[in-house]
Amino acid sequence: MATDEPGADWRTELDQVQARWQAAVAAGADVAALRTLEVDALGKKGEITALVRRTGALPPDDRRAFGAAVGALRGVVEGWLAERADDLQAAVLQAELDDSTFDVGRPAAAGRVGHVHPLSQVQAEVEDVFRSMGFHVLDYPEVDSDFSNFESLNIPSWHPAREMQDTFWLDDGNLLRTHTSAGQVRAMHAFEAPFRAVFPGKVFRYEATDASHEHTFHQIEGLMIDRVVSVGHLLDSMRTLLRAILRDAAVEVRLRPGYFPFVEPGFELDIRCRVCGGGGCSVCKQRGWLELLPCGLVHPNVLRAGGLDPDHWQGWAFGLGLSRLVMMRFGVPDVRLLLAGDVRFLAQF
Numbered sequence: 001m002a003t004d005e006p007g008a009d010w011r012t013e014l015d016q017v018q019a020r021w022q023a024a025v026a027a028g029a030d031v032a033a034l035r036t037l038e039v040d041a042l043g044k045k046g047e048i049t050a051l052v053r054r055t056g057a058l059p060p061d062d063r064r065a066f067g068a069a070v071g072a073l074r075g076v077v078e079g080w081l082a083e084r085a086d087d088l089q090a091a092v093l094q095a096e097l098d099d100s101t102f103d104v105g106r107p108a109a110a111g112r113v114g115h116v117h118p119l120s121q122v123q124a125e126v127e128d129v130f131r132s133m134g135f136h137v138l139d140y141p142e143v144d145s146d147f148s149n150f151e152s153l154n155i156p157s158w159h160p161a162r163e164m165q166d167t168f169w170l171d172d173g174n175l176l177r178t179h180t181s182a183g184q185v186r187a188m189h190a191f192e193a194p195f196r197a198v199f200p201g202k203v204f205r206y207e208a209t210d211a212s213h214e215h216t217f218h219q220i221e222g223l224m225i226d227r228v229v230s231v232g233h234l235l236d237s238m239r240t241l242l243r244a245i246l247r248d249a250a251v252e253v254r255l256r257p258g259y260f261p262f263v264e265p266g267f268e269l270d271i272r273c274r275v276c277g278g279g280g281c282s283v284c285k286q287r288g289w290l291e292l293l294p295c296g297l298v299h300p301n302v303l304r305a306g307g308l309d310p311d312h313w314q315g316w317a318f319g320l321g322l323s324r325l326v327m328m329r330f331g332v333p334d335v336r337l338l339l340a341g342d343v344r345f346l347a348q349f
């Protein structure tokens with residue numbers, strides 16, 4: 001029915017377009033079909049886009065109303081498309097949930113999971129053993145002073161023992177600690193005697209590397225200060241440690257004299273070779289024993305440097321080669337593997 005109202009014709013046309021798109025969107029069967037509809041309606045060459053373009057050609061009286069009506073039409077169709085897409089997605093999800101073979105509780109595919117480094121594993125075990133015997137676990141700096149690393153340990157600047165440990169010196173006169181023993185006097189100043197502590201960490205030596213030497217490796221230092229301590233205490237603690245770490249209640253140890261300026265007497269503690277049982281093999285170089293852990297009774301000069309009176313206090317100390325222990329525990333043939341960061345190696349532990 002024609003009327004005199006301006007724009008009556010295009011109003012009817014827009015109503016029809018809207019009705020057609022309403023039906024088309026409602027019939028859109030899946031996400032791909034909706035996408036096609038969207039292009040056909042709202043894309044560059046879409047039907048509604050073409051209507052928008054027509055605005056400019058209309059008589060000025062109609063232009064405004066037409067523009068608003070087409071804009072509204074566009075919004076309505078966009079809304080239907082979005083709503084229909086949501087409904088379809090929900091339907092897909094519901095169908096999956098209704099499917100009796102769909103298991104919501106099934107674990108997702110496993111990602112790649114890392115794990116604790118073998119050095120850290122053994123370090124944590126050693127720490128646990130000592131914590132259970134009342135030791136503190138301490139963390140001391142890797143950059144330390146000449147005093148901590150040498151002087152306080154009864155190794156003055158002229159002492160030939162310095163040559164046993166080629167040192168990375170820093171420009172400011174400090175150094176990368178060559179051994180965890182550098183923590184001994186720090187601990188004596190930090191705690192009131194009596195006390196017991198272990199301090200694990202990285203140590204550094206400026207030396208050529210081979211299968212059993214690396215410029216960076218790990219040690220754990222142990223220190224016990226009390227009124228009366230004996231080699232018997234020391235030995236028993238070392239046995240307790242080795243039994244736990246090597247999981248062998250019958251581990252056999254022996255002490256040999258060993259020289260370190262900061263202990264008197266000083267020892268090398270050996271364990272019976274675990275490969276040959278003591279008969280002699282290539283691992284123990286036919287000796288039947290493996291050198292594992294240097295130790296001794298703290299030298300009076302070291303106690304003095306730590307502010308302790310050697311007439312009242314005594315101590316024992318050990319410097320365990322953690323890298324070495326890890327190699328023995330897991331049968332690692334080359335120390336350099338431990339810090340090389342090769343995942344093919346690390347994934348085995």
Ligand code: DAH
Nearest residue numbers: 179181294295296317318319
């Ligand atoms: N600090 C020595 C080193 O790295 C090892 C050592 C020997 C530590 C005897 C000690 C000890 O505590 O008593 O070669």
